[in-house]
Amino acid sequence: MWAGPYAGILQMLLIGLVLLSMSRIALVAWQWDRVQATGLSASIFFQGIRADLILLGYFAAIPLLLAPFIAHRISSRFWKTAIVYWGTFALVFILFMELASPQFIMQYDIRPNRLFIEYLAYPREVFATLWNGFRAAVIAGIGFTCLLGAAIFQLLRRAAADTVMWPARKLLLVWPLVCLAVFVQIRSTTGHRPANPAMFALTGDAMVNSLIINSGWSVLTALGSMRNEAVSSEIYGTLPRAQVLAQVRAAPWLQGARFDTPELPTLHRQEAAITRARPLNLVIVLQESLGATFVESLGGLPVTPELEKLKHEGWWFEQLYATGTRSVRGIEAVVAGYAPTPARSVVKLSLAQQNFYTLAAGLGRQGYHTEFVYGGEAHFDNMRSFFTGNGFQKIVDHTDMRPAFTGSWGASDEDLFDKSLERLAHLHARNKPFFSLIFTSSNHEPFEFPDGKIKLHDPAKQTVNNAVKYADFALGKFIREAKKQAYWKDTVFLIVADHDNRVYGNSLVPIKKFHIPGLILGADIQPKRVTAIASQIDLAPTLLSLLGVSSEHPMIGRDFARDSTTPGRALMQFENYYAWLEGSSATILRPGKPPLAARYAAASGELDTNAGIPNQEQVARAMAHVMLPSLLYREQRYRLPR
Numbered sequence: 001m002w003a004g005p006y007a008g009i010l011q012m013l014l015i016g017l018v019l020l021s022m023s024r025i026a027l028v029a030w031q032w033d034r035v036q037a038t039g040l041s042a043s044i045f046f047q048g049i050r051a052d053l054i055l056l057g058y059f060a061a062i063p064l065l066l067a068p069f070i071a072h073r074i075s076s077r078f079w080k081t082a083i084v085y086w087g088t089f090a091l092v093f094i095l096f097m098e099l100a101s102p103q104f105i106m107q108y109d110i111r112p113n114r115l116f117i118e119y120l121a122y123p124r125e126v127f128a129t130l131w132n133g134f135r136a137a138v139i140a141g142i143g144f145t146c147l148l149g150a151a152i153f154q155l156l157r158r159a160a161a162d163t164v165m166w167p168a169r170k171l172l173l174v175w176p177l178v179c180l181a182v183f184v185q186i187r188s189t190t191g192h193r194p195a196n197p198a199m200f201a202l203t204g205d206a207m208v209n210s211l212i213i214n215s216g217w218s219v220l221t222a223l224g225s226m227r228n229e230a231v232s233s234e235i236y237g238t239l240p241r242a243q244v245l246a247q248v249r250a251a252p253w254l255q256g257a258r259f260d261t262p263e264l265p266t267l268h269r270q271e272a273a274i275t276r277a278r279p280l281n282l283v284i285v286l287q288e289s290l291g292a293t294f295v296e297s298l299g300g301l302p303v304t305p306e307l308e309k310l311k312h313e314g315w316w317f318e319q320l321y322a323t324g325t326r327s328v329r330g331i332e333a334v335v336a337g338y339a340p341t342p343a344r345s346v347v348k349l350s351l352a353q354q355n356f357y358t359l360a361a362g363l364g365r366q367g368y369h370t371e372f373v374y375g376g377e378a379h380f381d382n383m384r385s386f387f388t389g390n391g392f393q394k395i396v397d398h399t400d401m402r403p404a405f406t407g408s409w410g411a412s413d414e415d416l417f418d419k420s421l422e423r424l425a426h427l428h429a430r431n432k433p434f435f436s437l438i439f440t441s442s443n444h445e446p447f448e449f450p451d452g453k454i455k456l457h458d459p460a461k462q463t464v465n466n467a468v469k470y471a472d473f474a475l476g477k478f479i480r481e482a483k484k485q486a487y488w489k490d491t492v493f494l495i496v497a498d499h500d501n502r503v504y505g506n507s508l509v510p511i512k513k514f515h516i517p518g519l520i521l522g523a524d525i526q527p528k529r530v531t532a533i534a535s536q537i538d539l540a541p542t543l544l545s546l547l548g549v550s551s552e553h554p555m556i557g558r559d560f561a562r563d564s565t566t567p568g569r570a571l572m573q574f575e576n577y578y579a580w581l582e583g584s585s586a587t588i589l590r591p592g593k594p595p596l597a598a599r600y601a602a603a604s605g606e607l608d609t610n611a612g613i614p615n616q617e618q619v620a621r622a623m624a625h626v627m628l629p630s631l632l633y634r635e636q637r638y639r640l641p642r
Helices: 004-030 032-038 041-070 073-108 114-119 123-133 135-161 168-187 206-212 215-236 241-249 305-313 327-336 359-365 380-389 413-429 464-483 486-490 536-547 616-634
Strands: 268-270 281-287 315-321 369-374 394-396 434-439 491-497 515-522 528-530 551-553 570-574 577-582 585-590 593-601 606-608
Touching (some): 004 073, 004 135, 004 206, 032 206, 041 206, 041 215, 073 114, 073 135, 073 215, 123 135, 215 616, 241 616, 281 536, 305 464, 327 434, 327 491, 359 434, 359 551, 380 394, 413 434, 464 491, 486 491, 515 536, 536 551, 570 616
Parallel strands (some): 281 491, 315 528, 369 394
Antiparallel strands (some): 268 551, 315 515, 585 593, 593 606
16 A cells, blocks of 8 residues: 555544544534524535644644554554554544534533543443433443444554565664644644634534534544643733722622632631520521422423412522533532632632631631532542542441432432431531531432332423432421421522533523522521522522521532622633623623623623624723633642641
């Protein structure tokens, strides 16, 4: 063959292009309505080939760099064998990722990305979910991968047998030219930075943008970005430290606060809006995947009747927004008041495993007993490590329960709440203030829950709507029982979602899917509608005030107990996009590109990204608030004084 020892690499490139192009054609046909709406169908395929060449270039680079040392006639057998196995590995990886893509898109409305990597750390839970909820897809995917992988291996092996090795001189003379070609292929641009997935974001639909690239490159890029998470926010640009702090401290709710500790730049004292002779207890019920999608009065489906009844008994947040799309992102926001970044949640990051502020750490210094109650295994998503290192004195999980029903993710919500009632009675008997974080899991795919508990909303049992209705049933049962207990009059309860179930839509940032319910009730809390825009990071400061706890903390959120009428804002991280929402005006920060101005219609959930030139003051606020948490994390300054 004319390509000599480089023939195997060329064959790998050609087969890879065919596989990736066929996959893209199938995905585009499947999502044709959304692709057609962008008017960029031709560009998707042209730019897609460019993205495919980048991924294939990475796989070609490794054997190419070794060629001068082993691609000689004397070692031809070893070279041919190595190329066959390496090419098979590369193409099977590409094939597996493409076959996994449709199911991932159905779940997350985007190609496999960082979530794909993070879930690999928890094989037991992930396998149980896949086996119980997607068994046919798993078997078919593995089967096709094995069959096509075997076919690829035989094809490459037969081709390798016909490879003609070159003399050493010819090999070395051609080698620099081949290296240059592959370098250009990988770099894919004459700009000062190599091509990256952000450069292929051609539309306002994040899912369609993900179709342009390929799943293998998406996952490998995410894996590389996880190594630079301490400076993750710099993908949006830079802002001087002094300006970051000035912008954040200028928030109306931080006016008058004193920041007297230079090494802890956001540490300040918050005086509780309510004075109490004895601080109240706190119970936070963090509801898995309970978006406004499932709350009728917030524009969703009528599958949360218990929550709808309870909302008349306390503070009901009408415009509360999650900070992200993962449970750990909701945990860091609700429990630590920590703002989102493009990096993984601090629940998983190494520098936040000790001496990182949480409500448990702060309330622990106020004499509270603090604990976390979860129906699954607390090690999932690194929760046990994060919580025990940052103020939670006791962890109660599946191993401490005797559940009547156990699903893929652990004990049912009824069993979880039964254990929580037992724990709350025990804590109350100690005559010491307590904080309990209860994290539900029944509303998690594959949506397993006990039979005969609810009237099904959908005909088939294991659907998200039925799981939400069961979770709501269990919640209502829990609150009714808690009201009968002596601690009810001394305890504030927060019911809030970690995020919505699936974040999808044809918007660059689907803000509608960040809308979640939030309710504070119990003790002497009076009914109230909070209509201002609120973020999950505002809940912790508000709770401290309602508890009657004055303290120092580094949180930058808003105390709604002191002011519930000033216009608010919401912070949202979606993939590599960061959205800052004020009223109907949104600023979207994009990696490697200028900020984008948008208009958000809350009633319809539509985001118009053709809103003209961004407001520079709003851009500055957005930049400051995404830069600050990254800065505080890497310098380990989001903590209490030692």
